Structure formats: structure tokens, C-alpha cells
Amino acid sequence: MMKEIQEPARSIPVRDEVDVLVVGGGPAGLMAAQAAAINPDGSRSGLKVMLIESRGTLGGNMTQGLPLLGFLGRKGNEVIKGLPLRFVERLRERGQATHHRACPLHVSLTMIDPEGTKRLAWEIMEEAGVKVLMYVFCAEVIKEGKYEDLPGHIKDNIVLDADGKFVFVEGSRLPPTLMFSMRGVDSRKLRDAVADHPDIYDIDFLPNEFFRASDNCTMVGFRNQIRQAREQGYDIPVERTIFMTGMADDEWWVNMSRVNGIDATDPEQYTRGEEICIRQNAEIARYLKAFIPGFEHAYVDRVAPFMGIRESRRIVGEYVLTEQDIFDCARFPDAIGVASYPVDLHHPVGGDCTLMWCPDCYDVPYRSLVPKEVDGLLCAGRNISATHLALASVRVMGPAMCLGEAAGKAAQLCVRTGAQPRTLDVGRLQQELKAEGVYFRPDEPTNKE
Ligand SMILES: Cc1cc2nc3c(=O)[nH]c(=O)nc-3n(C[C@H](O)[C@H](O)[C@H](O)COP(=O)(O)OP(=O)(O)OC[C@H]3O[C@@H](n4cnc5c(N)ncnc54)[C@H](O)[C@@H]3O)c2cc1C
Numbered sequence: 001m002m003k004e005i006q007e008p009a010r011s012i013p014v015r016d017e018v019d020v021l022v023v024g025g026g027p028a029g030l031m032a033a034q035a036a037a038i039n040p041d042g043s044r045s046g047l048k049v050m051l052i053e054s055r056g057t058l059g060g061n062m063t064q065g066l067p068l069l070g071f072l073g074r075k076g077n078e079v080i081k082g083l084p085l086r087f088v089e090r091l092r093e094r095g096q097a098t099h100h101r102a103c104p105l106h107v108s109l110t111m112i113d114p115e116g117t118k119r120l121a122w123e124i125m126e127e128a129g130v131k132v133l134m135y136v137f138c139a140e141v142i143k144e145g146k147y148e149d150l151p152g153h154i155k156d157n158i159v160l161d162a163d164g165k166f167v168f169v170e171g172s173r174l175p176p177t178l179m180f181s182m183r184g185v186d187s188r189k190l191r192d193a194v195a196d197h198p199d200i201y202d203i204d205f206l207p208n209e210f211f212r213a214s215d216n217c218t219m220v221g222f223r224n225q226i227r228q229a230r231e232q233g234y235d236i237p238v239e240r241t242i243f244m245t246g247m248a249d250d251e252w253w254v255n256m257s258r259v260n261g262i263d264a265t266d267p268e269q270y271t272r273g274e275e276i277c278i279r280q281n282a283e284i285a286r287y288l289k290a291f292i293p294g295f296e297h298a299y300v301d302r303v304a305p306f307m308g309i310r311e312s313r314r315i316v317g318e319y320v321l322t323e324q325d326i327f328d329c330a331r332f333p334d335a336i337g338v339a340s341y342p343v344d345l346h347h348p349v350g351g352d353c354t355l356m357w358c359p360d361c362y363d364v365p366y367r368s369l370v371p372k373e374v375d376g377l378l379c380a381g382r383n384i385s386a387t388h389l390a391l392a393s394v395r396v397m398g399p400a401m402c403l404g405e406a407a408g409k410a411a412q413l414c415v416r417t418g419a420q421p422r423t424l425d426v427g428r429l430q431q432e433l434k435a436e437g438v439y440f441r442p443d444e445p446t447n448k449e
Helices: 027-037 081-093 114-130 187-196 223-231 267-292 321-327 388-394 395-418 426-435
Strands: 015-024 049-053 102-105 107-110 131-134 142-144 147-149 155-160 179-184 219-221 239-246 252-253 299-301 335-339 345-346 352-357 364-366 376-381
Touching: 015 027, 015 395, 027 049, 027 081, 027 114, 027 395, 081 114, 081 179, 147 364, 179 267, 223 239, 223 267, 252 267, 321 388, 335 426, 345 388, 364 395, 376 395, 388 426, 395 426
Parallel strands: 015 049, 015 155, 049 131, 155 376
Antiparallel strands: 102 107, 142 147, 179 252, 179 299, 219 239, 239 252, 335 364, 345 352
16 A cells, blocks of 8 residues: 655645636647637637646647547538537648548548647637646645635636546556657558558558548558568567558658556556657557558658557546447437547557447437536546447547537536536537537437437
8 A cells, every 4th residue: 555644734825716627738628618718609708717738738639640530420421510620620721631531440530730730729729818827737626615626726616627537447448659750651652552462461441442542541450561570570569550641741640559558647657658658669660661661761750749548537427428329329318519430449458459330420418528426527528428438439539629619618608607517408508509510410319318
């Protein structure tokens, strides 16, 4: 058992008092802060909204070189609209985001420029009048009466926890990865080799010909090449090679390091994970140059600013979203957004992955954002109330942004009407979200309570 010390009682000055406090400036937190601070017509709501972020940049995992997944449904229609789509459209106007490319494997891929994303994130916070505090780590929440007050720094009415952590962990967790990019790749050579030689370059799920076009894609496979590399002594932590297009023609982002069994809430394990990923990435870059056509003269260009955590704590909410809801294309009466992405299960042991799709898309119920017992708190992003398998679908950035918008708008309504998240008029929330452009499926009977 760890040694413990008693913290002496102390008075802590109140630094600020706000209406809504958003913890974490990732895709969910950014949308939450913006939605809380503006009305559906874009004017400021007049609420005092603050966003605290523990790192020195905004964007969370949007700054890792990853494509935004989940903007299209399996039928090819846009299912993420509202503020997230406005964000992508503004990036696109600057040449910093691509179109949504439909993909039979990942449903849709939208590439974004990490640096452009950081900049636009600041701009939307400024336009909405959100006060941002960087390098502030939310370590504890003090509960006073019905509300949650952050210790000694900020008093608030509603806390939005969009930092991907909170209360609850089930058995195994999805493993973390440190992304890196390589430039100098001869992409034409790569694409043609893959398309022309399915006998040599084995690609999972998709026909090799899919990769011939110069368009957004994630290549998953090359198991033969990994086997050969291992025979020659390379130490590769995964069974499949995974890399995806970047914004430049010769740029590919590599998603292959992984550390199983890491608890991201434990600083020692988190630190060890970073170190292991750095070592793995050096070996992976060496492998790509030696075994993948087009990578011969490639070089490591950027390394993501931090190891990305796929899963840590999440809340137990008024409703726990399940994998069955996903496979049933659930329609909930209290839907606040729609998601469409397979249950993408990175096996916490071994280096493989399993994908299981829903036929179209599914609703996310408001109740999955509302903690079961705590008042004054809403969650969005990868900390929502969902099973391990359901999280493996709903966690991707399209839905995370959409849930952030819903949580932010709900917080705004709570402050305006004096309601608690659990007693909020969800019909009114849905109306406001519709007015802001959020996509809801056409009226059809619900199939879930
Ligand atoms: C390696 C990897 C690959 C992935 N691939 C894809 C992909 O290709 N496409 C896709 O759409 N999704 C992908 N995902 C999933 C997706 O990135 C996340 O699920 C999504 O970013 C969740 O959004 P979020 O806002 O909840 O959390 P995050 O993006 O993790 O943001 C959380 C923010 O909160 C801050 N924070 C954390 N704790 C505190 C605290 N105590 N106080 C203050 N601030 C805090 C963090 O610094 C961070 O900025 C991937 C995830 C990983 C890890």
C-alpha cells in the first residue's frame, strides 16, 4: 500500500467565478466551450465560460496528425454537422482540411493540418469570448452543496469534463500510441505497388486497387512484411502496418507504436509508455524504410506532442451506451447526436485489431453525458458513459466533437433555466441543437428507451 500523508486544511483564494467551466481543450472540450458561449445564430450567449487545459496547446488528439473519423455515416451522408462541421469547413477554406472521403473500412476520413487546427481552436475561443487558461491541471473537484467547485481557483455552476478521464475503468483498456509522420515518401510508387501487387502487399479488408487514387486513406495490413522483418530481427509491436495520408503528397502518419496494459492515470506508467513508444517508433521507421515501397528515402518529420490515450476513466451515467445499441442502429428519444464508426477494438493484449460495423449510424442519448449521482457535471468525449466495446466506436473525433457541442449547449441551458443536467428539458436542448445545425435522423420510431 502506498504511503499516505494528510494534507493540512488551508484556505484557497478564488481566482475566478464562471458560469460554465470546461476541463480539457480536446475536440470535445473545444466544441463544448464554444457551444456554451454562443447562441445557435453565432452571437455570444453572455455566459461566462472558461476552458482550462493542462497542456500548452489546444486541440487534444486533433493535433496528433490523425484524420477526423465519423463525419459520414455508412450510407455516405454527413452525420456530424453543427459546430464540428463549421470547424472543418473553416479549415478547408484555408487548405487545412480535406473533403470527407468515404471509406468502406473507416467509414470516412477527413485529414486536418495539426498546426492549422491549433490556430483555429484559439480563434473560435476568442470569437466566442471563452476565457482560456493553459497549463492548468484539474486535480480535484470540491463539492459544495449541489454544485461542483474547483478547489480554490474557479467557482462555477456547471463543470464540463471533456478531459477524457473521470470515474470508472473496466478490466482491459485500449492501448496508447505515439504518432509520428514521415515525409519524402514516394506516394505514387507506394500506391502503384500496393495496387499492382496484392500477392506481395496484403491489405486488410479493402481491395488493393482502392489505394491507387491519390486520395485520403489509411493503409492497414502488410502482415507479410512484418513477418519478414521479424524474421530478420526487427522488433515490431503490432501485427499490422498502419499509416495514413497527411496533408502533403509525400507525408504519411504512422500509427503503430503501442503499449499494452498502461493506466494513463498513473504518472509512472504514462511516463514509461512514452519512453517505450519513442523506442518502438525508431524501429518502426527503420522497418518502413526497409520493407514498404516508396519509403526508401523517407525521413521522420514530426512526432505527435504526446502519447495518445485511447481509453482511461469514464463516468457511469444515467444511461450506459452498449455495443448492442450500436449494432441495432439505436434510436433514442433523448438523442443529442448521431455517430457512425465501427467498434474498432485494438486488442489490449497482442498487436491486432477487430472492427465490427453497424449497418448505418446510431443515436447517442443525452443520458450518457449525465453522471448517475453527481449534480452540476456533464461529460463529453471519450469519458462518456459507455461500455468498453461501445467506447471503441463512439470515442472517435467526429462523435467526440458532436457530444461536446451537445454538452456545452446543455450546460448553457442549465445555467439559463436553473435546471440540473439531470432535470434539463431535453426537448428544448434538441431544438437548440437543431437550430445550430446538428444532424438528427429523420423522424422514425425510436427502438430504444
Ligand atoms: C493513438 C490514437 C489514435 C486515434 N485515431 C483516431 C483517428 O484516426 N481518428 C479519430 O477520429 N479518432 C482517433 N482516435 C480517438 C480520438 O482521438 C479520441 O477519442 C478523441 O480525441 C477524444 O476527444 P476528447 O476531447 O474526449 O479527448 P482528448 O482528445 O484526449 O482531449 C483531452 C484534453 O484534455 C486535456 N486534459 C486531460 N486531463 C486534464 C486535466 N486534468 N486538466 C486539464 N486538462 C486536461 C488534455 O491535455 C487534452 O487536451 C485516436 C486516439 C488515439 C489515442
